[in-house]
Amino acid sequence: MHVAALREEIAVAPVPALTPATSGMVRLLTCGSVDDGKSTLIGRMLWDSAAVADDQRTAIAHASQNRQLNGEKVDFSLLLDGLQAEREQGITIDIAWRYFETADRRFVIIDAPGHEQYTRNMATGASHADVAILLVDARHGVKRQTRRHAAICDLVGIKKMVLAVNKMDLVNWSESTFRSIEAEFRSLAQSFKFTDIVAIPVAALPGDSVVRRSSAMAWYGGPTLLDHLESLDVGIERRDVPFRLPVQLVLRHGDFRGYAGTVASGRIRPGERIVDARSGFGATVRRITTMDGDLAIARKGDAVAIELDTDLDVSRGAVLSDIQRRPINADVLEARLVWLAETPFDPEAGYLLRTATDLAPVTSMSVSALINFETLASAPAHACGANDIADCHILLGRPTSLDLFAELPATGSFVLVSAVDGATVAGGVITWAQAGATAVGTNVFVLDRELLARGLCSDLGDSPADLAEFHRRAQEAAILLRSVGIPVLIEI
């Protein structure tokens, strides 16, 4: 761990009891292959919890008649499949978002495709989830697919898993079948960092153990799926997590100068010290402002503006931090990523690293290993493409404030952006990072404003169109230089 020893716990006033109602919203990912009945399970949950409006019910019942169904009146999966092309093909390609609420909770359902060729879609969906429902077919048990889905959930930081053993009606509601699948999954899950695993036997089509208790499974004394989701603890952060606020923008109004951003982790109060890890300068929080008035404390997830007692001269991309447990001011890092783009990784292409609010140029990048879904082992590799999960080494053109994902996920994750067309090519988590690996000026070519304005961009003025062209030329020049092996830093 890069941070100093844990700081002494500050005495704080007791906070009100955190009941499930105060953790308001649960984002849940549903995964499992098409055949496992994922859409049916979610459709059933929406249908039985009265989250479907009457005109939708009629439309779905009508559309169900156009499909070949085995005696079932309603095709619940129609509630989830959205885009025209997908409806026609009868498969889920993209991520679909659905919303419903019960008396206690608001749910966001993230429905992601299960096929291996859509690993990237699943990883994308999973990155938003507090909990994952992993479906397996009771007749087939844990499969390669199950293992892969668990690995993706683990990669993006999901801690709570629900193993829904579906189609229990097709195995005669057998407890021993359920128990052996549960045991197999728990054993496989040991290689991951899940903190909370619950297995529930369900039958989505008839609706057993989804919303209503199953009379066919009297042996099962645990909660139904919905009961479990309603009682999960989410969004409650431990007290001792270090404070981070990535600065989105600086608000100015008269004498007011506020650093606007969302608290990524920890908490902050007026009077406490913070530091900008990049410059090393510290200041005291004077006020935490919002349009609704000043706050006495800001916690993870709060969108605020912070006014300091001294002008730190920091801008977007800086991370205001706990002064003892600071982020790493890193320009070299190792990461595990999922490749999202159709275009494979190209060591000579220009990339940018997008962290919470910073965008840092990548001077060089290499792939060191690919993860094998069958064994979950990593094997040495130098290339990666769509849907691969790879370990890589990244050198940045300048340092940026980062954390390790395992410690602080919100400031330990990134997306990789193509410098050419802006596409998001990969999403990753930081596994190791270090400051000062490269010194600017020794072996990095700096393309600065003055240099460019003198020659390449001498015909450009300062209109918005000219500025955009200025940036474009700078990027193109950098790409050409990188392609012949010269590390480049753009500073404009």
Next chain:
Amino acid sequence: MTALVSHLKLLEAEGIHIVREAAAQFRAPVLLYSIGKDSTVLLHLARKAFWPAKPPFPLLHIDTTWKFRDMIAFRDRTAREFGLDLIVHTNHDGLARDINPFDHPPSVYTDIMKTQALRAALDAGGFDAAFGGARRDEEASRAKERVFSFRATGHRWEPRRQRPEMWTLLNGRLGKGETVRVFPLSNWTEGDVWRYIALEKLDVVPLYFAAPRPVVTRDGQLIMVDDERMRLLPGETPELRNIRFRTLGCWPLTAAVESAAGDIDAVVEEVLRAKSSERAGRLIDHDQAAAMEMKKREGYF
């Protein structure tokens, strides 16, 4: 309702975060202000995001000239009260050709007076990002929408070319010819919007609250007679009914519902117990199968 207030605060913080990201990453954003309840919440989040400063972008309203009179009055009052720049754009060519919701099918009318007008207004203003109040719960093709929704040249929406969005990281780096629609209310539902309006005590267009208003019944839908341009069919006589609107648009194309919900608490109550989805009252969506997806591909919001 109090049991669920905490999730509204989460949605609010998420929305403010998105508004700030877009303002920081795009050169010339604009807020597409359509005067309805979603725009009201969107504007409120934008005000919160930059407070004590004003939002650093103008409002844009696409005026088809067929909006309810109450909407236009509310629009002008809102811009004045908050001291915001308001750009009103009308497709004058369409107006000159008398494109109207009575003589033209909804798809033709919407394309010319709304979709084409929006594209022209965005191009004319040189805007590279437009905030919209769209929610993923509105309609099936929107359920897959991104927070930063990229549009290729000509504002075309290509569902297969959308960028993956991971965690809360938003990548707003534009490719050549691209513009972006930004949806800070992506994760809100209709019920959330109303509860938030109640919680924050926001003003909305009075048409959302039930009152006696002149209506005719056409194809089972209640159409309000908002001005003298209404074309009554033989046998039609406007009658006063106690109605309100769940969604607001062009008055000849927006169906009302009979309701006794005369204030915000009653509306919240009614919405949460609703038996039909909100877009059932939008006549343009029923025009063809997968109507919304088609419209989006053509550049509709």
